[in-house]
Amino acid sequence: MINDIKKDAESRMGKSVEALKTELTKLRTGRAHTSLLDHVMVEYYGSQVPLNQVASISVGDARTLTVQPWEKPMVQKVEKAILESDLGLNPATSGEVIRVPLPALTEERRKDMIRIVRQEGENTRVAIRNIxxxxxxxxKSLLKDKEITEDEEHKAEEEIQKLTDKYIAKVDEALEAKEKDLMEI
Incomplete structure (x- = not known):
C-alpha cells in the first residue's frame, strides 16, 4: 500500500516536471525551434486544429521558421493564425511557403521572459508539494485505519520528502537552463 502511494506520487511528480519542460519550450529564446508554434491553432474546415496537423514546420536558419501548409487554400489561414498568436511574430508568405522571422529579444523582453519562466517554475513546485x-x-489515513504502524508512516513520509526534494531539484535545473538560454545573446 505504501509503495503504491509512493509510485503514484513519483509518477505524478515526474509528469509535473515534464509539463514544465513542455511549457518552457514554448517560451521563445533567440533561436528558432519548431516547438515554438506547437500551440498555434488553425481553423481547418470549421474546427480548430494544431498548426502541425495542417502544415510541416521546419527551421530555415537560426532565426527563421519555415511553414509549408499541405493544402494551398490553407496558406492564408495559417499565416493569419501565426499573426494572431500571442507570440508577436510577423509571417511573410511567398507562394505556398510561409517564412516566420524571429526578431532578436531585447533586454527588457528577456527579463519579462525570465519572470514568466520563474512563475511557471513556482507553479510546478506548488504542484509537487501538493502531491x-x-x-x-x-x-495518515492508513495509520488512522491501523493498516500501518507509526514507524512505517514516519519512514514513508521521509521517503516522500526525499522524492519531493529530488523533483524540485529537477525543476530548478530546468529553470536554470532556460534562464541561461534566455540570457544568451
Missing part, C-alpha cells in the same frame, strides 16, 4: 501533501494525507 507530497496528498501522499502524506494518504499515509
Amino acid at each position: 507530497r501533501r496528498d501522499a502524506i494525507s494518504d499515509f
Whole structure:
C-alpha cells in the first residue's frame, strides 16, 4: 500500500516536471525551434486544429521558421493564425511557403521572459508539494485505519520528502537552463 502511494506520487511528480519542460519550450529564446508554434491553432474546415496537423514546420536558419501548409487554400489561414498568436511574430508568405522571422529579444523582453519562466517554475513546485501533501494525507489515513504502524508512516513520509526534494531539484535545473538560454545573446 505504501509503495503504491509512493509510485503514484513519483509518477505524478515526474509528469509535473515534464509539463514544465513542455511549457518552457514554448517560451521563445533567440533561436528558432519548431516547438515554438506547437500551440498555434488553425481553423481547418470549421474546427480548430494544431498548426502541425495542417502544415510541416521546419527551421530555415537560426532565426527563421519555415511553414509549408499541405493544402494551398490553407496558406492564408495559417499565416493569419501565426499573426494572431500571442507570440508577436510577423509571417511573410511567398507562394505556398510561409517564412516566420524571429526578431532578436531585447533586454527588457528577456527579463519579462525570465519572470514568466520563474512563475511557471513556482507553479510546478506548488504542484509537487501538493502531491507530497496528498501522499502524506494518504499515509495518515492508513495509520488512522491501523493498516500501518507509526514507524512505517514516519519512514514513508521521509521517503516522500526525499522524492519531493529530488523533483524540485529537477525543476530548478530546468529553470536554470532556460534562464541561461534566455540570457544568451
